[in-house]
Amino acid sequence: SQKIEQNSEALNIQEGKTATLTCNYTNYSPAYLQWYRQDPGRGPVFLLLIRENEKEKRKERLKVTFDTTLKQSLFHITASQPADSATYLCALYFGNEKLTFGTGTRLTIIP
Amino acid sequence: DGGITQSPKYLFRKEGQNVTLSCEQNLNHDAMYWYRQDPGQGLRLIYYSQIVNDFQKGDIAEGYSVSREKKESFPLTVTSAQKNPTAFYLCASSGKGGISYEQYFGPGTRLTVT
Numbered sequence: 001s002q003k004i005e006q007n008s009e010a011l012n013i014q015e016g017k018t019a020t021l022t023c024n025y026t027n028y029s030p031a032y033l034q035w036y037r038q039d040p041g042r043g044p045v046f047l048l049l050i051r052e053n054e055k056e057k058r059k060e061r062l063k064v065t066f067d068t069t070l071k072q073s074l075f076h077i078t079a080s081q082p083a084d085s086a087t088y089l090c091a092l093y094f095g096n097e098k099l100t101f102g103t104g105t106r107l108t109i110i111p
Numbered sequence: 112d113g114g115i116t117q118s119p120k121y122l123f124r125k126e127g128q129n130v131t132l133s134c135e136q137n138l139n140h141d142a143m144y145w146y147r148q149d150p151g152q153g154l155r156l157i158y159y160s161q162i163v164n165d166f167q168k169g170d171i172a173e174g175y176s177v178s179r180e181k182k183e184s185f186p187l188t189v190t191s192a193q194k195n196p197t198a199f200y201l202c203a204s205s206g207k208g209g210i211s212y213e214q215y216f217g218p219g220t221r222l223t224v225t
Binding site for chain 1: 144146151152153154155156159161167169199201203213214215216217218219221
């Protein structure tokens with residue numbers, strides 16, 4: 001069965017630095033990969049989607065890469081701010097009508 | 112003001128009672144989903160529906176039931192057969208079935224069963 005791993009459970013980054021979060025998967029490559037942000041006690045909010053034939057996607061200070069050889073996606077937040085502190089979830093679509101979510105990485109930006 | 116709503120935000124029930132969680136969307140989305148989130152675990156899919164009057168079991172459907180009589184509504188019933196019902200429940204919708212469409216999530220319902 002498919003397994004998704006998001007690097008560390010928690011990540012602390014100094015304000016202004018780039019935060020890099022990792023999403024690794026096993027077995028089959030997904031057709032699409034999405035990243036969501038979740039604040040405590042709230043529902044996730046969609047951030048970015050990247051397709052298997054795309055290497056990189058950007059949106060403002062966010063950048064996502066997708067390496068099907070390494071079976072990995074990297075999620076970058078540049079010029080990080082305390083307001084970026086949240087849990088970030090990766091979600092993969094394997095062609096079975098549903099998304100499979102990772103457990104998330106809790107990111108804290110330290111002022 | 113478009114969106115997806117869940118009610119109530121907090122719900123308390125005694126063991127052995129069935130409870131129904133509400134989920135409504137006015138985004139005109141075809142697909143709707145129910146997830147369960149436990150501490151330290153990812154979102155796990157309970158049920159999903161691609162179209163009115165049709166729904167499929169997700170990965171952890173045992174002890175749950177749903178209905179999809181209207182496009183806007185996808186209520187979830189947590190039955191007394193669900194062994195560990197205390198959790199954070201999230202409803203989501205998308206334009207089409209999860210393929211390349213982002214999912215929009217509601218604010219969640221935290222259910223506590225004692």
